[in-house]
Amino acid sequence: MEWEAVIGLEIHSQLATNSKIFSGASTAYGAEPNTQACAVDLGLPGVLPVLNKEAVGMAVKFGLAVNAEIGQHSVFARKNYFYPDLPKGYQISQYELPIVGKGHVEIELEDGSSKTVGVTRAHLEEDAGKSLHEDFQGMTGIDLNRAGTPLLEIVSEPDMRSAKEAVAYMKKIHSLVTYLGICDGNMQEGSFRCDANVSVRLKGEETFGTRAELKNINSFRFVERAINYEIERQIDVLEGGGKVVQETRLYDADKDETRSMRGKEEANDYRYFPDPDLLPVVIEDGFIEATRGTLPELPDEKKARYMEAFGLSAYDAGVLTASRDLAAYFEQVVEESGADAKQCANWVQGEVSAALNKDGIEITESPVSAAMLAGMMKRIADNTISGKIAKQVFQAMWAGEGDADAVIEAKGLKQITDTGAIESIIDEVLANNADQVEQYRAGNEKVFGFFVGQVMKATQGKANPQQVNQLLKGKLQS
Amino acid sequence: MSLDKADVEKIAHLARIAIDEERVPDYASNLSGILGLVEQMNAVDTDAVAPMAHPLDMAQRLREDAVTESNQRDKFQAISPKVENGLFLVPKVIE
Numbered sequence A: 001m002e003w004e005a006v007i008g009l010e011i012h013s014q015l016a017t018n019s020k021i022f023s024g025a026s027t028a029y030g031a032e033p034n035t036q037a038c039a040v041d042l043g044l045p046g047v048l049p050v051l052n053k054e055a056v057g058m059a060v061k062f063g064l065a066v067n068a069e070i071g072q073h074s075v076f077a078r079k080n081y082f083y084p085d086l087p088k089g090y091q092i093s094q095y096e097l098p099i100v101g102k103g104h105v106e107i108e109l110e111d112g113s114s115k116t117v118g119v120t121r122a123h124l125e126e127d128a129g130k131s132l133h134e135d136f137q138g139m140t141g142i143d144l145n146r147a148g149t150p151l152l153e154i155v156s157e158p159d160m161r162s163a164k165e166a167v168a169y170m171k172k173i174h175s176l177v178t179y180l181g182i183c184d185g186n187m188q189e190g191s192f193r194c195d196a197n198v199s200v201r202l203k204g205e206e207t208f209g210t211r212a213e214l215k216n217i218n219s220f221r222f223v224e225r226a227i228n229y230e231i232e233r234q235i236d237v238l239e240g241g242g243k244v245v246q247e248t249r250l251y252d253a254d255k256d257e258t259r260s261m262r263g264k265e266e267a268n269d270y271r272y273f274p275d276p277d278l279l280p281v282v283i284e285d286g287f288i289e290a291t292r293g294t295l296p297e298l299p300d301e302k303k304a305r306y307m308e309a310f311g312l313s314a315y316d317a318g319v320l321t322a323s324r325d326l327a328a329y330f331e332q333v334v335e336e337s338g339a340d341a342k343q344c345a346n347w348v349q350g351e352v353s354a355a356l357n358k359d360g361i362e363i364t365e366s367p368v369s370a371a372m373l374a375g376m377m378k379r380i381a382d383n384t385i386s387g388k389i390a391k392q393v394f395q396a397m398w399a400g401e402g403d404a405d406a407v408i409e410a411k412g413l414k415q416i417t418d419t420g421a422i423e424s425i426i427d428e429v430l431a432n433n434a435d436q437v438e439q440y441r442a443g444n445e446k447v448f449g450f451f452v453g454q455v456m457k458a459t460q461g462k463a464n465p466q467q468v469n470q471l472l473k474g475k476l477q478s
Numbered sequence B: 001m002s003l004d005k006a007d008v009e010k011i012a013h014l015a016r017i018a019i020d021e022e023r024v025p026d027y028a029s030n031l032s033g034i035l036g037l038v039e040q041m042n043a044v045d046t047d048a049v050a051p052m053a054h055p056l057d058m059a060q061r062l063r064e065d066a067v068t069e070s071n072q073r074d075k076f077q078a079i080s081p082k083v084e085n086g087l088f089l090v091p092k093v094i095e
Helices: A053-065 A163-180 A220-239 A285-292 A299-310 A314-321 A324-337 A341-359 A370-381 A387-398 A404-411 A419-432 A434-441 A447-458 A465-477 B005-014 B021-042 B073-078
Strands: A003-014 A076-080 A090-094 A103-108 A114-126 A130-136 A139-143 A150-156 A192-202 A212-217 A247-252 A257-260 B087-091
Touching: A003 A163, A003 A220, A053 A114, A053 A150, A053 A163, A053 A285, A090 A114, A103 A163, A114 A163, A130 B087, A150 A163, A163 A192, A163 A220, A163 A299, A163 A324, A192 A220, A212 A220, A220 A247, A220 A257, A299 A314, A299 A324, A299 A341, A314 A324, A314 A341, A324 A341, A324 A370, A341 A370, A341 A387, A370 A387, A370 A404, A387 A404, A419 A434, A419 A447, A419 A465, A434 A447, A434 A465, A447 A465, B005 B021
Parallel strands: A212 A247
Antiparallel strands: A003 A150, A003 A192, A076 A090, A103 A114, A114 A150, A130 A139, A139 B087, A192 A212, A247 A257
């Protein structure tokens, strides 16, 4: 039997506003508990929510970026449930008339092909507070600083067929919201979170299988693992003659498994109804057009430009444009160095990315700034150093030993381009290796590489390779 | 539509309202009466009427995105039954 997975994602993206969606309290992360929870956030009697204009603008930006219809008449609804970190007893969300309607994004798959994934809708809502289950006199501690932080919940169509596709989609949305500047994308701090709806069916079936909802997935790596675990689990259940139960499951990253959140799932009955405290939100054409004018160059457009203007491959352009910060870094290197864009791309994707991964830091924290890398690229271009020596210079810059010129000077890495100096080294090498010279002259051209190696060794790699080749050829043929 | 005892108990549970067992039949009959009225209204032909989300025919006013609230935690927590380290304490919630 061949099984097929069907996956849809619900992504919660915290909007990067200064104040909350319905109150003037700050949304800054990391404050002392409850110091940013005002009367509205606490749900005290008599308070009224007033909608944040910026949150509306950000939602519209997202809608335009995924080619969606903007809900010009959208309505807030109460989603009723009881939990101590939701003091009002309901979450203000949107139900029937969301601010962003049907849209779509393109994702790239590993084999280089692309696929369209539908965005069902995106709606504005308020985040809940945080429950701390450590022991406080046998009680639960509640911090309501996060309560009322604006969220854009982005719901996809069940268009993904593998964990890898789900990750590609999630990365695409992450890239879009960070490009748009509407979310900081910080997954550790919970600014960008994801729930996954997963079901399996026999390949070729039309109808969907029963789905499970996976919660609590806070990294791209865990999304892939959690979904793969869940697909396997459901296939095992079905092949064992069992039935998949519709339920919410929690992903446990430590054990790499999903487990049922509640023994007995009570059918959700949120009793949604329009919130009488809030009037319908009307978005005029003028507002939409003005917002369209503020959209930055988005990843797909940037990618196309890199391929066109810099002659980069689709793969290279895709990697460089996945993050706005990485793209900005790359463009600064190209601009300031005046070097070949492909060569700059190789450095950014090669040495820079490897060093970032190794130290587990982001491009914005790179100890080698774009200006420093550009400075080094210039020294490659003007033949001060070879590409090989440049790797040494890069490592030194990474270790904080100064910019390229300082490192080249301090370590004496300047390339030897003085013909006389190289010639005298070549003479010495040839004199010391008379046997190999005989072999070469007898027609064994392979030993040429040996001579080059010896010259480079004698100069600690600093001789200009083209010059060495040329001079060596001349000497051996004379 | 008429509600039975189980419906009333479910509604009370969802709303976290403790109800007196003896009064359940009363509640069931009262709530059924309300639903009866809703059914009566549902019977009216409203095909030509656009649904309203709010009785006022006005649009939501928006506020500028500015922080206008200061920290008043001490005041708010003065009326809370139990606090510790700035947290509100509530009966233990089991995940």
